[in-house]
Amino acid sequence: MTSTKEPVFIKEGTPREGLTQGISLHGWTITSKKASICSSAEMEKISKDYGLPPPEMVFGNNHVTVEKDSFKLSFGAYDALSQVDTSSTSSEKIKVAYSEEWTRKSSANHTDVKDVVKPYDWTYTTKYRGTSNAELEQHDGQSLVDVNRLRQQEPILFYDENILYEDELADNGTAMLMIRLRVMPTCFLVLQRFFLRVDDVLFRLNDTRLYHEFGNDYFVREYTSKEAHYNVIRQKLGRGDISLLNDQNWVSSVMPDEPTESIKEKLKI
Known part of the structure; x- marks a missing residue:
């Protein structure tokens, strides 16, 4: 692909059949495809392939892709x-880590909570960092x-948000995997975030960031996982608007500084 300093904007397809939008700049092509929610046949395939009932909403044909020359990294549901963990003890992990709160919550006439305790991680937590055709160091x-640099006031040439899947956890919280991406004249950032809120129990954020400054000879992927007790985050709110507990940006801003897991990678390009 010919490198260009001038952005080339991409728009292919339709919202009905699947709309792909994106940008090519400095030899990089970054695209975001949005399509309809999975059909019943596609949901059955997920259940069969992975041994778990799928989340309530899966956008299995949505993709975000970053490409340069032969390198390609994409995100998909x-x-x-x-x-997602489907081991025999996977459904017990939150109960073990937050046993007192979970026992109280599940015994307070929340039969729907008991019903979701099955041999899979019913929170749909994933440590997915994207699908790449190259090994990162x-x-x-x-x-x-x-x-x-990202805080600088710089024109945003392309921006998009893309949801891969979402579930309300039997009305006991929310689990969502989504992507935000922005391309500026000097760099780009792609953030995939798994956001989990289990009411009265837990908040968890698994973030994967793709970053590149045009002109540098390397591409960056960084993954962090953070979690905190629900009450710790709730106390940060004080008497503020409780709807902020659904605001991923706000929750991220008050999560602990130290991640429970961190992986830093780069690729020479």
Whole structure:
């Protein structure tokens, strides 16, 4: 692909059949495809392939893709759901970590909670970091995502949000996997976020960031996982608007600084 300093905007298809939008700049092509929610046949395939009932809403034909030359990294719901834990003890993990709160919640006439305790992680937590055709090299140094640059007032050439799946956890919270991406004249950032709220029990954020500054000879992928007791985050709210507990940006801003897991990677390009 010919490198260009001028952006080339992409728009293919229709919302009905699947709409792909994106941008090509400096040899990189970044696209976001949005299509209809999975059909019943597609949901049955997820259940059969992965051994778990799928989330309430799965957008299995949605994709976000980052490409340059022969390198390609994409995000999609099917691959993300393949990493949901279906081991025999997977449904017990939140109960073990937050036993007192979970026991109280599940015994207070919440039969719907009892019903979802099955041999799979019913929170649909995934540590998916994207599907890549190249191995990225891990490094132990500081983050290579330039937060100060991202805070600069720079024109946004392309922006999109894309949901891969969502579930209300039998009215006991929410689980959502979504992607936000923005491309500026000097760099781009793609954020895939798994957001989990189990009411009275837990908040969890699993974030994967793709970052590149045009002109640098490397591409960055960084993954962090953070979690906190529900009450810790609720107390941060004080007397504020309780709807903020559904605001992923706000919850992220008050989560603990130290992640429970962190993976930093880069790829020479």
